[in-house]
Amino acid sequence: MFIADFHIHSKYSRATSKECVPEMLEMWARRKGIGVVGTGDFTHPGWREELKEKLVPSEEGLYILKDDFRREDKVAGADFEPRFVVTGEISSIYKKNGKVRKVHNLIILPGLEQAEALSQRLEAIGNLHSDGRPILGLDSRDLLEMVLDTCPEAIFIPAHIWTPHFSLFGAYSGFDDIRECFGDLTGSIYALETGLSSDPPMNWRLSALDGFTLVSNSDAHSPMNLGREANIFDTELSYKGIMEALRDRGTKKFYGTIEFFPEEGKYHYDGHRKCNVCWSPSDTIAAGGICPVCGGRITVGVLHRVEALADRPEGFRPSEAKPFESLVPLHEVIASSIASSASSAKVKRKYEDTISTLGPEFYILRGAPLKDIELLAGPYITEGIRRLRCGEIEIQPGYDGEYGKIRI
Ligand SMILES: [Zn+2]
Ligand SMILES: [Zn+2]
The missing domain is CATH 3.20.20.140 (Metal-dependent hydrolases)
Known part of the structure; x- marks a missing residue:
């Protein structure tokens, strides 16, 4: 593979x-x-x-x-x-x-x-x-x-x-x-x-x-x-x-x-970035597509557009569908685990330490046994990866060009 x-x-x-x-x-x-x-x-x-x-x-x-x-x-x-x-x-x-x-x-x-x-x-x-x-x-x-x-x-x-x-x-x-x-x-x-x-x-x-x-x-x-x-x-x-x-x-x-x-993507939800308006598709429909701050038309995101073109209900899985895994980049997991920003020197150092002792990022996120991660990277990052693997994370959806924000 x-x-x-x-x-x-x-x-x-x-x-x-x-x-x-x-x-x-x-x-x-x-x-x-x-x-x-x-x-x-x-x-x-x-x-x-x-x-x-x-x-x-x-x-x-x-x-x-x-x-x-x-x-x-x-x-x-x-x-x-x-x-x-x-x-x-x-x-x-x-x-x-x-x-x-x-x-x-x-x-x-x-x-x-x-x-x-x-x-x-x-x-x-x-x-x-x-x-x-x-x-x-x-x-x-x-x-x-x-x-x-x-x-x-x-x-x-x-x-x-x-x-x-x-x-x-x-x-x-x-x-x-x-x-x-x-x-x-x-x-x-x-x-x-x-x-x-x-x-x-x-x-x-x-x-x-x-x-x-x-x-x-x-x-x-x-x-x-x-x-x-x-x-x-x-x-x-x-x-x-x-x-x-x-x-x-x-x-x-x-x-x-x-x-x-x-x-996490930049256009998942609807909204206006400059007006700080972040809406679900139903919010946008309820407001007639108009921004309450500037009066302009709301930028319709991907979720809304998919719903507009969909001919099946949420949760439908076609028989030929392929498996997928949802991940968060390792530096984001580290940043969240040690309460630092993803671009900080501290996170960069920890990232380099972690891959040099454990292995490539995808191996760490997807396959490495938690006890190995704990031994080499410490308890906080291990807990972050455990939560990521079972989807226990919070995300503020992205909209109108603004990336979503993750909390693990
Ligand atoms: Zn492109
Ligand atoms: Zn606006």
Whole structure:
């Protein structure tokens, strides 16, 4: 089994950390216990150059960091070397059927040569140099056609499908039906990224999604956020293995996902950030969608949008549904356990101590025996992880771009 996180960004994307470089991404993938990490931003020429310089091919369609660039870092028991797979995200802004649509799509490719070929064609449509996640005036359907025409083995995944302003089903940007977006090519899509603000049970409420593999990725803008959501594969470690696992839904090769609690996401609830209004969907409906502070329209979040499109009651589980685990990042568990802020030096030190004695973060959160954690990390963190594993946590839901707040 291996864990994969495909959707991430490099230092060439807007609002990302300068640390989003191959050597730091590799180090953090080791710390987290991620077997395959996306490169992100394959459309950016500077980033492709850097990837060519620092990575070498490993298994078919995968890459590994060159030894010279490897950062020394102690993670107990982590003797694996994370692989890279070529990925990128494109923001399509276009008019369709009388409305402006803004849809983000994630593309996974079997190599840097294919990334080069596809980028050459996209170059003719828009600027790929100013942002690692380029904005193109290209219809999502036409983008999909161009991707498959350039590379038939490409994997095309509509990204964070519920995000209000930039997604396939977004309340302010998308469509009510995937077929309206991708038309005759809808059948070429076999996976959808559910995003941080929704979890599998929310998505199971739409029978329209039954035919798709529901994937989860971190959309990390800094290496520390890698794997905050991720995918678990039980298949051959290769591009082909990954592609077939995503495509062949009847098998267990795509095992399941690691999730945020959806309330942690930035758009779970409805509300207005600047007006401090955070509402459940029923609150919004009761108020006619109007903010009591500024009188403007409330930003409708993911839970509300899912309910609007759902054709099944809460709690429905389709027969082919995959398992999932809801986790909170280890540094948040530590911060909560020692009553310190997640970005403090104290938490950073404790995090590094913990992984250097116990093992990678996913092992600690998911599998490590509590008595081992207690012995090496102390009683408070152990209690935090125990509560996390049985879901005994409190979350103030995120809304209108504000992350949810966790208390363990
Ligand atoms: Zn996006
Ligand atoms: Zn307001």
